[in-house]
Amino acid sequence: xxxxxxxxxxxxxxxxxxxxxxxxxxxxxxxxxxxxxxxxxxxxxxxxxxxxxxxxxxxxxxxxxxxxxxxxxxxxxxxxxxxxxxxxxxxxxxxxxxxxxxxxxxxxxxxxxxxxxxxxxxxxxxxxxxxxxxxxxxxxx
Amino acid sequence: xxxxxxxxxxxxxxxxxxxxxxxxxxxxxxxxxxxxxxxxxxxxxxxxxxxxxxxxxxxxxxxxxxxxxxxxxxxxxxxxxxxxxxxxxxxxxxxxxxxxxxxxxxxxxxxxxxxxxxxxxxxxxxxxxxxxxxxxxxxxx
Amino acid sequence: xxxxxxxxxxxxxxxxxxxxxxxxxxxxxxxxxxxxxxxxxxxxxxxxxxxxxxxxxxxxxxxxxxxxxxxxxxxxxxxxx
Amino acid sequence: xxxxxxxxxxxxxxxxxxxxxxxxxxxxxxxxxxxxxxxxxxxxxxxxxxxxxxxxxxxxxxxxxxxxxxxxxxxxxxxxx
Numbered sequence: 001x002x003x004x005x006x007x008x009x010x011x012x013x014x015x016x017x018x019x020x021x022x023x024x025x026x027x028x029x030x031x032x033x034x035x036x037x038x039x040x041x042x043x044x045x046x047x048x049x050x051x052x053x054x055x056x057x058x059x060x061x062x063x064x065x066x067x068x069x070x071x072x073x074x075x076x077x078x079x080x081x082x083x084x085x086x087x088x089x090x091x092x093x094x095x096x097x098x099x100x101x102x103x104x105x106x107x108x109x110x111x112x113x114x115x116x117x118x119x120x121x122x123x124x125x126x127x128x129x130x131x132x133x134x135x136x137x138x139x140x141x
Numbered sequence: 142x143x144x145x146x147x148x149x150x151x152x153x154x155x156x157x158x159x160x161x162x163x164x165x166x167x168x169x170x171x172x173x174x175x176x177x178x179x180x181x182x183x184x185x186x187x188x189x190x191x192x193x194x195x196x197x198x199x200x201x202x203x204x205x206x207x208x209x210x211x212x213x214x215x216x217x218x219x220x221x222x223x224x225x226x227x228x229x230x231x232x233x234x235x236x237x238x239x240x241x242x243x244x245x246x247x248x249x250x251x252x253x254x255x256x257x258x259x260x261x262x263x264x265x266x267x268x269x270x271x272x273x274x275x276x277x278x279x280x281x282x
Numbered sequence: 283x284x285x286x287x288x289x290x291x292x293x294x295x296x297x298x299x300x301x302x303x304x305x306x307x308x309x310x311x312x313x314x315x316x317x318x319x320x321x322x323x324x325x326x327x328x329x330x331x332x333x334x335x336x337x338x339x340x341x342x343x344x345x346x347x348x349x350x351x352x353x354x355x356x357x358x359x360x361x362x363x
Numbered sequence: 364x365x366x367x368x369x370x371x372x373x374x375x376x377x378x379x380x381x382x383x384x385x386x387x388x389x390x391x392x393x394x395x396x397x398x399x400x401x402x403x404x405x406x407x408x409x410x411x412x413x414x415x416x417x418x419x420x421x422x423x424x425x426x427x428x429x430x431x432x433x434x435x436x437x438x439x440x441x442x443x444x
Contacts, residue, residue, distance in 0.1 A: 020229065025173060025175075025176040026171065026174065028249075029172070030242060030245070032444050034166075035163065035164050037164050049443070050371055052371055052436050052438065054420060055417060055420055056443075080443060092443065101171065101173070105171070105246065105250055108169075108246075112242060112444060117441070118441070120417075120436070120441055121441055121442065121443025122439065122442045122443070135442045136439075137441060137442050140441040141440040190362070192362070193290055196355065197362075221362060232363065257360070257362055259360070261290065261355070261360055262361065265291070275361065277361050278359070278361050278362070278363065281359040
């Protein structure tokens with residue numbers, strides 16, 4: 001199962017195909033995209049991500065293991081990009097596949113929620129005036 | 142917004158890009174795939190889908206409108222394939238995009254659930270011995 | 283009057299035809315149309331309870347009056363997705 | 364003893380370095396390491412409450428004893444996704 005931190009654009013379609021299996025009927029994919037405005041309405045030109053890679057991968061593995069246990073047999077793939085991203089670029093993709101859609105949805109949602117809380121990954125918002133600000137997730141401590 | 146019944150393989154990546162917008166941070170995609178076994182454990186060689194196309198499109202439009210209203214501003218795209226599909230092929234794809242992931246997940250889930258209940262689309266399971274059986278969805282009446 | 287009848291899935295198979303034109307008495311309802319079909323194809327009877335009837339793209343009940351030129355669709359329980 | 368210190372995001376910027384080696388007294392704990400860093404870089408103080416310390420890939424608390432060759436990571440609140 002693909003659990004990775006990458007520096008190049010994420011191939012979402014490839015990640016979806018990672019989790020395919022002949023007896024799976026549903027795949028849910030979540031894609032997090034750099035948006036042009038933050039929650040305060042401030043205009044954002046891009047995001048810069050960094051990660052502590054070995055611990056981030058270990059967090060992905062733990063999350064995938066928990067999901068497999070909780071939604072028996074679900075397959076999960078996670079890819080997070082680091083470096084400087086522009087508006088519209090994919091920062092993270094999670095693909096979850098299962099026999100039925102309930103488990104695919106639940107595992108995908110679980111994985112992105114847990115990733116945002118637990119994975120040692122950080123982002124700095126960049127603004128048009130050249131300044132920037134580190135943005136924490138809710139429950140990111 | 143793309144709401145379509147198609148005869149050719151579904152381009153999931155294209156559907157995801159349909160719903161992109163600069164101020165959207167999350168896209169959830171659900172893909173329904175032909176699996177090799179039904180819920181009774183019977184081996185399936187493929188599925189044959191048919192649709193009453195104008196009413197199916199009208200159902201997609203109604204569902205998309207309901208989602209937009211319920212999760213303010215969410216963008217939704219739906220594509221369902223008809224004809225003879227083999228195991229592993231994508232039968233349906235739903236993409237939902239929103240500012241935050243909560244709405245993207247909820248709208249995507251709503252759309253596939255409603256599609257399965259309301260859209261005039263039918264499927265016949267095909268078995269190795271050449272026989273077949275029409276399969277109704279739960280709440281498909 | 284003439285109405286066009288489209289049928290799908292199991293109903294289409296039982297009728298051995300996905301598309302036909304029926305000549306009905308003026309004032310016929312959706313239920314009358316179904317009865318006419320059952321007379322010509324008795325096995326249809328066991329699908330009566332589960333089949334919905336749409337008139338010009340909208341599901342109607344049996345007492346809906348039909349008009350010349352209507353497009354009637356016979357919709358068994360759905361299985362999309 | 365020597366430990367390798369990796370820092371990230373805001374902590375890295377305040378320290379002006381993502382990677383350094385610190386020479387600590389034998390028996391030093393994670394809290395001692397943080398204090399040593401604060402002495403060299405007082406602005407770090409306001410990040411103390413929110414920064415977690417990982418020793419060889421595992422988050423520890425301040426009383427965790429360190430050993431020669433450890434890799435210590437300073438982890439501010441995360442923002443992935």
